[in-house]
Amino acid sequence: IDIHVSSTGGNASSPHMYGLMFEDINHSGDGGIYAELIQNRAFQGSVPFPSTIYPWEPVGGAVLALQNTSVPLSKALPTSINVSGKGKIGISNPGWWGIDVKKQKYTGSFWTMGAYKGKFSLSLHSNLTHQVFANTVLPSKSKSGKWTEHTFELEPREAAPNSNNTFTIQFDCSGESINFNLISLFPPTYKNRPNGNRPELMEALKALNPTFLRMPGGNNLEGDVSRYPWRWNETLGPLKDRPGRPGTWSYQNTDGLGLLEYFHWCEDLEVEPILGVWAGMFLGTEEGHILSAEALAPWVQDTLNELEFILGDVNTTYGALRASLGHPEPFYLRYVEVGNEDNLNNGGPSYSNYRFPMFYNAITAAYPNLTIISSTGDFTALGGSGSSASWTDYHIYSRPDNLVSRFGQFDKVSREHKTVVGEYAVIQENKKNVSAVEWDLPKYKNPVWSGAVAEAVWTMGAERNGDAVMGLAYAPGFQNLNSYQWAPDLISFTANPAQTVLSVSYRVIELFGSNTHKETVPAVSNSSFGPAYWVAGTNGPSKYVFKTAIYNSTANVPFNVKFDGIAAGTKGKLTVLSAPDGLSVNALNKEDGTGVVVETTEKRVQDLTAKDGGVFGFELANYEVAVLTT
Numbered sequence: 001i002d003i004h005v006s007s008t009g010g011n012a013s014s015p016h017m018y019g020l021m022f023e024d025i026n027h028s029g030d031g032g033i034y035a036e037l038i039q040n041r042a043f044q045g046s047v048p049f050p051s052t053i054y055p056w057e058p059v060g061g062a063v064l065a066l067q068n069t070s071v072p073l074s075k076a077l078p079t080s081i082n083v084s085g086k087g088k089i090g091i092s093n094p095g096w097w098g099i100d101v102k103k104q105k106y107t108g109s110f111w112t113m114g115a116y117k118g119k120f121s122l123s124l125h126s127n128l129t130h131q132v133f134a135n136t137v138l139p140s141k142s143k144s145g146k147w148t149e150h151t152f153e154l155e156p157r158e159a160a161p162n163s164n165n166t167f168t169i170q171f172d173c174s175g176e177s178i179n180f181n182l183i184s185l186f187p188p189t190y191k192n193r194p195n196g197n198r199p200e201l202m203e204a205l206k207a208l209n210p211t212f213l214r215m216p217g218g219n220n221l222e223g224d225v226s227r228y229p230w231r232w233n234e235t236l237g238p239l240k241d242r243p244g245r246p247g248t249w250s251y252q253n254t255d256g257l258g259l260l261e262y263f264h265w266c267e268d269l270e271v272e273p274i275l276g277v278w279a280g281m282f283l284g285t286e287e288g289h290i291l292s293a294e295a296l297a298p299w300v301q302d303t304l305n306e307l308e309f310i311l312g313d314v315n316t317t318y319g320a321l322r323a324s325l326g327h328p329e330p331f332y333l334r335y336v337e338v339g340n341e342d343n344l345n346n347g348g349p350s351y352s353n354y355r356f357p358m359f360y361n362a363i364t365a366a367y368p369n370l371t372i373i374s375s376t377g378d379f380t381a382l383g384g385s386g387s388s389a390s391w392t393d394y395h396i397y398s399r400p401d402n403l404v405s406r407f408g409q410f411d412k413v414s415r416e417h418k419t420v421v422g423e424y425a426v427i428q429e430n431k432k433n434v435s436a437v438e439w440d441l442p443k444y445k446n447p448v449w450s451g452a453v454a455e456a457v458w459t460m461g462a463e464r465n466g467d468a469v470m471g472l473a474y475a476p477g478f479q480n481l482n483s484y485q486w487a488p489d490l491i492s493f494t495a496n497p498a499q500t501v502l503s504v505s506y507r508v509i510e511l512f513g514s515n516t517h518k519e520t521v522p523a524v525s526n527s528s529f530g531p532a533y534w535v536a537g538t539n540g541p542s543k544y545v546f547k548t549a550i551y552n553s554t555a556n557v558p559f560n561v562k563f564d565g566i567a568a569g570t571k572g573k574l575t576v577l578s579a580p581d582g583l584s585v586n587a588l589n590k591e592d593g594t595g596v597v598v599e600t601t602e603k604r605v606q607d608l609t610a611k612d613g614g615v616f617g618f619e620l621a622n623y624e625v626a627v628l629t630t
């Protein structure tokens with residue numbers, strides 16, 4: 001294939017091409033990136049997910065009971081665990097399917113109520129060998145009829161060989177009983193944020209060179225059977241004032257990872273937030289799942305309050321609240337998305353008729369500089385009062401062939417009303433004569449290489465139209481391998497950081513996200529697209545980025561890529577990703593024997609030299625994804 005890449009004549013590209021989407025699904029928040037090690041730390045419950053003692057276990061014959069005491073720890077956390085018995089008794093917690101124990105400082109706290117003048121012993125030990133890695137003893141401050149907080153540190157003498165470890169609190173009991181609540185333990189977090197995130201998962205995100213974070217959903221924004229959307233104001237402040245909520249994905253959310261933490265996350269990764277706000281539609285289709293205009297009005301006001309919390313100065317009510325929580329400066333926010341897939345669940349007509357316009361009109365009146373994104377699921381941009389002034393969020397879950405066939409999908413979309421691809425992924429294998437995903441049939445267990453190549457092809461189609469597409473985010477981003485609702489996912493993990501798996505799709509995004517261009521330039525060939533697909537861009541004179549992928553070829557593909565303005569002898573670097581030898585491109589990732597998938601992408605880097613006329617010659621095999629930079 002001969003391709004001629006011009007130095008000018010293309011479109012300005014989006015500075016946000018590769019981003020992130022996050023919602024608490026697959027225990028990606030609680031039990032995931034949110035670094036809290038204790039599972040069910042505060043016995044939070046809701047209608048679908050009642051308070052439970054699980055996974056706490058009694059120690060030394062203790063008798064455990066959930067109690068709603070007449071004096072609660074707080075209005076938000078009314079339920080505690082009563083521990084009674086005789087002798088050295090206590091409670092233990094196995095963490096989120098394990099606790100990673102390293103030679104580092106763990107900081108913990110717990111609240112108690114009940115007269116007790118003795119000491120509390122706290123430890124981290126192995127479930128298998130019972131070896132104690134860290135312990136400390138704390139004088140009790142516990143009193144009858146009043147809640148008291150205890151804080152402590154644990155510093156293991158050595159690292160545990162695996163994450164099959166438990167945290168224990170014990171005390172000497174002579175017949176009295178003690179209530180415990182909000183029992184928390186944190187390892188060091190990313191950038192040492194109090195109440196922060198797991199470092200290695202944040203580092204995995206950082207390595208993608210992301211440019212935006214769309215949060216807090218996804219479906220988890222909307223709420224399911226219990227009619228309880230994500231409520232920003234219940235995710236703020238001291239943990240004892242956060243009630244948690246019934247998450248959409250079959251578990252209770254602690255809301256320890258709240259609005260402020262999401263914005264810290266954006267600051268720490270230096271990414272642009274895309275804030276999702278609920279648009280008056282719960283999941284499901286039963287009567288009442290879509291709010292009337294009258295019922296929606298207070299929620300529109302609630303969104304204005306949330307925006308004041310994020311953007312208002314310290315003299316505003318909610319700006320002052322933000323300042324009282326340690327962030328006097330307004331946060332950086334330019335994009336607000338109204339709803340999530342509001343075309344679904346019979347939501348489309350009400351969304352375009354009144355729900356979206358209500359939010360659009362109110363938000364743009366108060367914050368004219370914000371860009372509003374509608375979640376219509378397609379390329380329809382909505383606006384207030386019948387106009388089409390917003391951007392739009394397009395989602396696609398697909399099969400490899402189908403995604404590749406959509407390479408040109410963005411060529412004709414609106415330049416005026418940009419598209420954000422808030423969620424995309426290949427999730428099901430090819431099927432003869434069936435292009436759409438069949439949601440009642442199994443999805444891939446994890447991303448496969450043919451799917452990752454198809455994603456590469458399709459995202460290059462978006463890059464070619466970087467003036468129309470603001471950016472793309474693979475979804476879902478995370479999967480706790482011990483408990484998940486949706487596969488395939490970008491990053492899989494367990495309690496043990498050594499078991500984190502960066503998927504084949506991750507490797508493509510990492511390569512493409514690390515090689516972006518400012519301006520898309522014409523890359524013209526006498527060959528048409530398929531089986532080779534490509535996009536080219538520049539970052540200034542002689543600084544080219546050429547991306548390509550080969551999908552479904554019967555032979556190797558030789559390339560001669562000529563760049564305008566490149567002299568013979570100029571050096572180039574070709575990075576090629578492929579499936580490893582011996583593994584089918586349609587194979588699910590290998591497992592390491594403990595049920596943990598292992599990485600399967602191969603990468604090779606080649607130095608190239610331009611021939612006369614600024615031509616780089618190279619050859620790629622079927623199902624290879626490559627980036628050439630000069």
Ligand code: AHR
Binds near residue numbers: 025217218340476
């Ligand atoms: O990414 C998983 C789910 O897929 C999201 O919650 C939802 O927006 C989409 O339907």
